[in-house]
Amino acid sequence: MVRQAIILLLLAVVLALAVNAVSPNSIPYVGKWRELSSGEGPVIPPEAEEGDPPFIGIEVARMEHDQGEALFVDAREPMEFACGTIPGSINVPFDYLPPGDLGQYFDSTLGVPKDHPIIIFCSGEECDLSLHLARNMQAFGYTNVEIFFGGSREWAEFGEPLERSPECEQ
Amino acid sequence: MRAVIDNDWLTMVSRLILGITFIYASFYKIIDPGSFAKSIWYYHMVPGSLINMMALVMPWLEFLCGVGLILGIYFRGSVAWIGVMLMVFLIALVSAISRGLSIDCGCFKAAADATGSAWRSLIFDIVLIPFLVQLLLTRSRRWMIRP
The missing domain is CATH 1.20.5 (Single alpha-helices involved in coiled-coils or other helix-helix interfaces)
Structure with missing residues (x-):
């Protein structure tokens, strides 16, 4: 045998x-496959390409969050956003982007100038919504977009609180 | 009991069920190893440097063992590998489901769907185990080319 x-x-x-x-x-x-994040440096997904917005790790995300200037954007669907997101984030669910003029939609939803620092995330390594959303925003002229690919999971893993809203039904 | 386990027809049924399943499962992975490699990566259970080799070799092992079962070529070796692979899939799926539920990831293009399909795969895996056990125990060597 x-x-x-x-x-x-x-x-x-x-x-x-x-x-x-x-x-x-x-x-x-x-x-070239990334291991699970150890907190040292950013998580970069294998499908990342030349010209993608820069990826940041937990340290940078935490620092920018503390400074309070950057706009944190959660790319997941509304229910997941409601059930645990980085405090102060807004929700731009990539899977539910409206038809029509995306540029206008981004401008009104984000409400920040094109060069405002924006950090996009979803739930972590398995999720590529943040990457897709970031590429789209970049294409519509947002120049200061960063991707926190470790996402809400890495955020929580390193002891940071997640914000839960009453709309969460889980 | 022994007579049932050694029954040639029952053994043939188990060989066909497991053999066809493994050959069928191997096809898309052989054709598109890149996608399969990405699936392995999502589990976060295999070191990054080994993922591509695993994605290349495992589908062929599935295919060869499936053929081995049906034709009765290297029967014992094929049964052993199929047993190992069923256990590996079982562990990977259980681990993925347990982590997936706690992750609440809306990702994978369709999160609910991904979790649902993991459950289905897990149930399918468990359903196959009795056939594997029968083949491990059977002494039937009928309709085999070179067991």
């Missing part, structure tokens, strides 16, 4: 390498 299992594994490795060498969907043998 052990001998058969080893042969099967070797065969799988050979097939995998051979097919990956010719497949149009091939991937590198060692990928």
Whole structure:
């Protein structure tokens, strides 16, 4: 049984390498994947691209929150926003962006100048809503957007309080 | 009991159910290892440097073991790997569900959906375990090419 299992594994490795060498969907043998945040430096998702807004970690997020100037934007849906968000954030749910003129919507919802510091987050490593929202805001001329990809989870993990509103139904 | 477990037809049914499931499951992963690698990453259970190799090799192991069960080639080795993989999936799913519920992530494109599908996968995994146990115990070697 052990001998058969080893042969099967070797065969799988050979097939995998051979097919990956010719497949149009091939991937590198060692990928660039981020580990869970240890609090040192920002979490950067694998799908981040050149030209994306900068990513910040818990220390920077905390500092900016303490300074109180930056606008924190939660990109998750309203119920999740209600059930635990970074205090003082506003909610711009990426999945429910209205049809029509997004630029106008951003301007009226955010209510800050285009160069105002904005920090976008969602719930953490599994969530890419913050990245998508940040790209959109950047495209509509917001120049000072940062992404706190560790999100509400990293925020809570490092001892910061989350704000819960009465609309939360969980 | 022994006679039931060793029954050739029952063994064949278990081989087909597990074999077809694993071959079917391997297809999209073999075709699109990049997406599968990302799925593995989401679990945060595998070191980053190993994720891509795992995403490349595991689907082929699923495929080979599925074929091994159905045709009866390297039967014992195939059953062993399928057992290992079912256990790995079980642990990963339980861990993901337990963390997912506490994370309340609206993400994954569709959070509710993602949690729902994890539950479905977990139930499916558990349903397959009796067939695995039967194949581990059976002495039937009928309709096998090279067990």
